[in-house]
Amino acid sequence: AQSVTQLDSQVPVFEEAPVELRCNYSSSVSVYLFWYVQYPNQGLQLLLKYLSGSTLVKGINGFEAEFNKSQTSFHLRKPSVHISDTAEYFCAVSAPSGSARQLTFGSGTQLTVLP
């Protein structure tokens, strides 16, 4: 079984400042890792994913994340945020095969970008 911990439930940040949203996971098998964004009254949208290969993954809207196996982390970063980045961000994990293909989500981090 896998689990995901998002350490910060709320992150306020000023516009054009950098941001890091933290995510740690636990799993007894190798994993795939994802970040999803949920804008108000919209469905979840994939930001980026790590399946294999390079540990630095680039996604949409200028976001990137780094897979750190030794620290079991997959933190999300953006060097300069915009007001439009205000949303709920979810880290998720899945197993590559077997019955655990469904995603296990963290509890989310609300990013609020302040003018």
Place this chain on the structure above:
Amino acid sequence: GAGVSQTPSNKVTEKGKYVELRCDPISGHTALYWYRQSLGQGPEFLIYFQGTGAADDSGLPNDRFFAVRPEGSVSTLKIQRTERGDSAVYLCASSLELGELFFGEGSRLTVL
């Protein structure tokens, strides 16, 4: 359609009533998932279909919850004898096998 479609978008019902929530996945997607998202929480897995069969229903909370996908496309989540604790947003997602999950906008269920 272009994306995953869920109906109704909002459903208000009384405790004890029966509810059906419908999901129309992206055409050609073989896998379909139901999740439940309570206020302030991340989505919680309920059930996963591969084709017509439920490949994993370990997330269904109890026997009041049931889901079907009779023709391998549209799926219906059925909740019997609804309780106030069932109030949540029910999310549907579809994917090609092992592929990215595409989510619908959800059906918000409120049980009074």
